[in-house]
Each structure stands twice: as C-alpha cells, then as structure tokens.
Amino acid sequence: xxxxxxxxxxxKQWTLAQIIDGCARHGIxxxxxxxxxxxxxxxxxxxQAIRANGLTVTGLCxxxxxxxxxxxxxxxxxxxxxxxxxxxxxxxxxxxLPKGSKDLRGARxxxxxxxxxxxxxxxxxxxxxAIEPLHPMxxxxxACINTxxxxxxLCDELGEGIGVACDVYHVWWDPKLEQQIAxxxxxxxxxxxxxxxxxxxxxxxxxxxxxxxxxxxxLKKIRAxxxxxxxAGHIEVEIFSDAWWSRPADEVLDTCVARYQTVV
Amino acid sequence: xxxxxxxxxxxKQWTLAQIIDGCARHGIxxxxxxxxxxxxxxxxxxxQAIRANGLTVTGLCxxxxxxxxxxxxxxxxxxxxxxxxxxxxxxxxxxxLPKGSKDLRGARxxxxxxxxxxxxxxxxxxxxxAIEPLHPMxxxxxACINTxxxxxxLCDELGEGIGVACDVYHVWWDPKLEQQIAxxxxxxxxxxxxxxxxxxxxxxxxxxxxxxxxxxxxLKKIRAxxxxxxxAGHIEVEIFSDAWWSRPADEVLDTCVARYQTVV
Numbered sequence: 001x002x003x004x005x006x007x008x009x010x011x012k013q014w015t016l017a018q019i020i021d022g023c024a025r026h027g028i029x030x031x032x033x034x035x036x037x038x039x040x041x042x043x044x045x046x047x048q049a050i051r052a053n054g055l056t057v058t059g060l061c062x063x064x065x066x067x068x069x070x071x072x073x074x075x076x077x078x079x080x081x082x083x084x085x086x087x088x089x090x091x092x093x094x095x096x097l098p099k100g101s102k103d104l105r106g107a108r109x110x111x112x113x114x115x116x117x118x119x120x121x122x123x124x125x126x127x128x129x130a131i132e133p134l135h136p137m138x139x140x141x142x143a144c145i146n147t148x149x150x151x152x153x154l155c156d157e158l159g160e161g162i163g164v165a166c167d168v169y170h171v172w173w174d175p176k177l178e179q180q181i182a183x184x185x186x187x188x189x190x191x192x193x194x195x196x197x198x199x200x201x202x203x204x205x206x207x208x209x210x211x212x213x214x215x216x217x218x219l220k221k222i223r224a225x226x227x228x229x230x231x232a233g234h235i236e237v238e239i240f241s242d243a244w245w246s247r248p249a250d251e252v253l254d255t256c257v258a259r260y261q262t263v264v
Numbered sequence: 265x266x267x268x269x270x271x272x273x274x275x276k277q278w279t280l281a282q283i284i285d286g287c288a289r290h291g292i293x294x295x296x297x298x299x300x301x302x303x304x305x306x307x308x309x310x311x312q313a314i315r316a317n318g319l320t321v322t323g324l325c326x327x328x329x330x331x332x333x334x335x336x337x338x339x340x341x342x343x344x345x346x347x348x349x350x351x352x353x354x355x356x357x358x359x360x361l362p363k364g365s366k367d368l369r370g371a372r373x374x375x376x377x378x379x380x381x382x383x384x385x386x387x388x389x390x391x392x393x394a395i396e397p398l399h400p401m402x403x404x405x406x407a408c409i410n411t412x413x414x415x416x417x418l419c420d421e422l423g424e425g426i427g428v429a430c431d432v433y434h435v436w437w438d439p440k441l442e443q444q445i446a447x448x449x450x451x452x453x454x455x456x457x458x459x460x461x462x463x464x465x466x467x468x469x470x471x472x473x474x475x476x477x478x479x480x481x482x483l484k485k486i487r488a489x490x491x492x493x494x495x496a497g498h499i500e501v502e503i504f505s506d507a508w509w510s511r512p513a514d515e516v517l518d519t520c521v522a523r524y525q526t527v528v
Contacts, residue, residue, distance in 0.1 A: 097464075097480055101480075102480045102481065102482050103482070104436070104437070104482065108439070135400065135401065136399065136400050136401070136437040136438070137399065137400070137401040137466070137469070139437035140437075140462060140464050140480050141464060141465065144437075146437055146438075146439065147439065149439075150439040172368070173368070173400040173403040173404075173408075173410055174400070174410075175372070175410065175411065175413075175414040198404060200361075200404050200405060201405065201469070202401070202469055203469075205401070205465070205466055205467075205469065216361055216366045216404050217366065218366050218367070218368065
C-alpha cells in the first residue's frame with residue numbers, strides 16, 4: 001500500500017511516537033512528520049523509530065515562511081533535519097504578506113530571492129525543495145505562491161533541486177491543473193502528492209478539510225493525471241480538520257486506509 | 265464622484281427604493297441592483313426611480329447559474345430586465361457543480377455551451393454579458409470560472425458582446441492579474457470594476473468581505489491597472505458582510521464614500 005500519513009492528520013490525538021507506531025499497525029508505509037513533533041520526540045529517536053518500522057519519509061513539513069526575518073536560520077535547520085530523516089523533500093509553505101504589508105508582488109520577490117539563496121544549501125544536503133502552492137484563500141497569511149503554474153515558473157527560473165508538492169486541496173479548482181501537472185512531470189518536478197477532500201460547504205479557511213470521498217474533489221482523476229505525469233511515489237493523506245481531530249486516531253487511520261482503497 | 269453602489273451592500277437594512285434614495289443623498293452616482301430587489305419593488309417603478317435620480321446602472325446582478333436546469337428561462341428574464349434598466353452589463357455568476365456532481369470539467373463545458381446559447385439573445389437586447397470570475401474558494405458552489413485568464417479565454421472563444429467583471433475580492437491574489445487586466449483592456453472586455461477588501465483573518469467564505477481600507481488588497485494599485493487598461497466607468501462597491509449589514513445603512517454609505525475618497 002503506497003499510502004503515507006502526514007502527521008498533522010492526527011496531531012491532536014497522538015504523539016509522534018504513537019503516530020509512527022500507528023502507521024506500522026495500520027499498514028501505512030510512508031510518513032511525513034511536522035518539525036514541531038520531531039523536536040518534541042527528538043531527532044535521533046525519530047530517525048530510529050521511523051527506520052525500525054521501515055517507513056518511507058515522503059516529506060518533512062515544513063520549511064518556508066520566507067517573509068519573516070529569521071527565515072534563513074530556520075530553513076537551514078529544516079534542511080539538516082530533512083537530511084537526517086532521509087526525507088524525499090522539504091515541503092515549503094513559502095509565507096504570505098509580511099506583517100503590516102499589502103505588497104503581494106514584493107512578498108513574491110522576497111520568496112524568490114530567499115529560495116534562490118537556500119537552494120545551494122539544499123543541493124549540498126541532497127534534500128529536494130518542494131514548493132507547495134497553497135489555495136488562493138491562504139495567500140495573505142500562509143503562502144503567496146498559489147498555483148502550480150506560478151510555482152513551476154519559479155522552479156524554471158531557479159534550476160535543479162527544486163520542484164512542487166501537489167496537494168489536491170489547493171489545486172483542484174485550477175483550470176490549468178491538467179496542463180501544469182503534465183508540465184511538472186515532464187520537468188521531473190513532481191516531488192509529492194497530497195490528498196484529502198474539499199467539503200461543501202466549507203466552514204473554515206484552514207481547518208475544515210474533508211476525508212477522501214466526503215467532498216467534491218475528483219481524486220481518482222487527479223491521481224491518474226499525476227501518475228500519467230510519471231509520479232510513482234507515495235500518496236500522502238493530510239487532513240486539517242477539527243472534526244477528524246476529535247475522533248479516535250485509530251478510527252481516523254482505519255478510515256484513511258479504507259478510503260485509500262476505494263475512492264483515491 | 266464615479267462611485268456605484270452594489271445594492272447587496274445594504275440589502276439587509278433597506279429596500280431598493282430606500283437604497284436608490286440613499287445613493288442620491290450620499291452623492292453616489294451609480295447603482296447595481298440585484299434582481300430579487302427589483303422584483304420586489306417592481307421593474308417599472310425601479311426604472312422610474314433610478315431615472316428620476318439620474319443614476320447610472322453599472323450592472324444588473326445577476327444572470328448565470330448555468331448548471332441548473334432552468335437556466336435559460338431565468339437568464340432570458342434577466343436580459344429583459346437589464347435591457348429595461350439600461351444596465352451597462354448583465355453580471356454572470358456562472359454556477360458551480362451541478363447537484364451531486366464532482367465533474368468540474370463537465371460543469372465548465374456546460375457553462376460555455378449555455379453562454380454560447382444565450383449570447384445571441386444578449387446581443388439582440390444590446391446587453392453586454394460580464395463574466396465575473398469568482399474566487400477559487402467558491403468554485404464548487406457558485407462559479408466554476410475562477411480566474412480572469414479562464415474568463416477571457418472563454419470570451420475569445422465566444423466573440424463579441426461578452427467581457428468580464430473584475431472584482432478585486434476574487435482576483436487580488438492572482439499572479440497573472442496585471443497581465444490579464446491588460447489583456448481585458450486590449451480586447452475591450454473590461455465591463456465592470458468592483459471593490460471591497462480582503463480581511464485578515466477571513467472568517468467566512470461568503471459573507472466576511474471588508475470595507476475598503478480594512479484589509480490587504482492594494483486598491484489604488486489595481487485601480488491604476490484597470491484605468492491603464494482603458495476602463496473609465498464607475499467603481500462599484502460590493503460588500504457582503506454580516507458586520508456591515510448590522511450597521512445603519514447611512515453609516516455604511518458614509519463610510520463607502522469616505523474610503524472611496526481616500527484609499528481606493
């Protein structure tokens with residue numbers, strides 16, 4: 001089973017140690033941990049537990065937030081951790097508008113310059129950087145890169161060692177989705193594929209993601225596009241949801257596995 | 265003062281007759297009424313009151329919702345009303361996914377076919393159709409046309425008599441905003457310009473728009489783009505907001521005028 005668990009999915013119920021153990025028990029073969037959880041467990045212990053359970057680290061969440069002053073030190077540490085974990089990529093949530101600013105173009109320039117500065121270090125660490133374009137509704141607060149096309153234009157400008165994380169929640173609506181997934185594949189820039197669902201109605205801009213099958217995203221269709229573009233890695237489930245955070249974690253993982261086998 | 269009032273802005277406080285009177289009292293020279301309000305007041309009386317006050321009808325809201333079965337009859341009536349009102353355009357909120365469907369591509373095809381069928385009638389009535397691309401967060405429920413580029417591609421396919429309504433709330437985040445506003449201008453397809461603001465944080469996907477100046481949209485910059493593209497019409501304020509709907513309507517209009525004069 002090519003399923004990976006983004007640890008945010010059960011972060012309110014379990015520690016990272018419990019999540020690693022849960023993945024193994026549920027037959028989930030990949031994991032994408034968040035840095036705060038890794039820090040809490042300890043990097044060395046995390047590496048050891050992940051290896052002991054034979055899990056693939058499909059990404060480390062997250063680097064980025066390039067529009068705050070201390071971005072460089074923080075991203076260097078993220079690269080080191082990703083290297084130690086053997087993560088297939090460091091996921092970049094690039095950051096939104098600087099505090100008090102409305103200058104979106106300026107924020108985008110800052111992000112480009114910061115990634116250009118970080119990229120040689122990422123190449124040296126052999127950690128691919130994966131820009132995750134975020135839904136336009138999160139442009140001000142979390143990421144001013146909002147479409148695959150925009151992210152891939154930036155990748156083309158920056159060269160080797162960088163690609164994209166394609167999360168259906170952020171890109172399902174995009175009229176150029178098919179075209180840009182194909183482009184990402186051609187350029188070998190499709191580094192991660194994340195799933196969940198878009199609920200109708202959606203009641204919160206951040207924490208109301210749906211379990212696969214409960215919303216309106218054409219999951220099988222988008223998966224087919226990604227696979228046709230050459231992506232052969234894990235499929236990573238990442239659900240930020242007050243509703244799912246309030247259920248027992250074993251039930252959440254059971255549901256993820258069942259839906260993976262039927263609707264993904 | 266080149267300010268127009270979209271009547272939704274004070275729809276919970278005032279009847280359309282009161283809104284028309286309010287525009288005149290506050291020096292607002294344009295109006296864009298919603299069809300339910302026109303129906304309630306009566307079409308003939310609405311036309312008479314708007315003319316008596318010398319208001320420009322910058323649009324009629326709204327046609328569209330092409331993915332429901334009775335779309336054609338309803339849009340024919342909308343065209344007739346827009347013609348009677350002398351509206352500068354019929355604003356199209358094109359509709360989202362059909363009930364029970366996840367087929368976004370199919371919905372987009374339906375929208376294209378419906379507009380192609382409606383367009384000859386719109387040309388005959390001399391009512392320009394204005395596709396309003398809606399924010400991607402409203403793609404499933406309200407409009408599957410979500411970027412200016414997508415809307416303008418469709419306009420190019422359909423020919424004369426159709427253009428776009430550019431609402432900052434829906435397009436401010438778009439990395440291709442500058443390019444596509446210029447394109448709309450070159451093709452004479454910029455039919456309306458709507459303003460409000462994007463609040464940080466935004467607490468509701470539909471009814472948490474901000475008053476101009478209270479959010480992070482670069483209003484003067486986008487206005488400059490629109491004017492550089494040749495747009496010389498009214499600037500229409502359209503605020504869906506539980507907060508502003510709960511204030512006295514005269515205070516809302518005073519604020520719209522004050523902000524128009526300072527931050528727009």
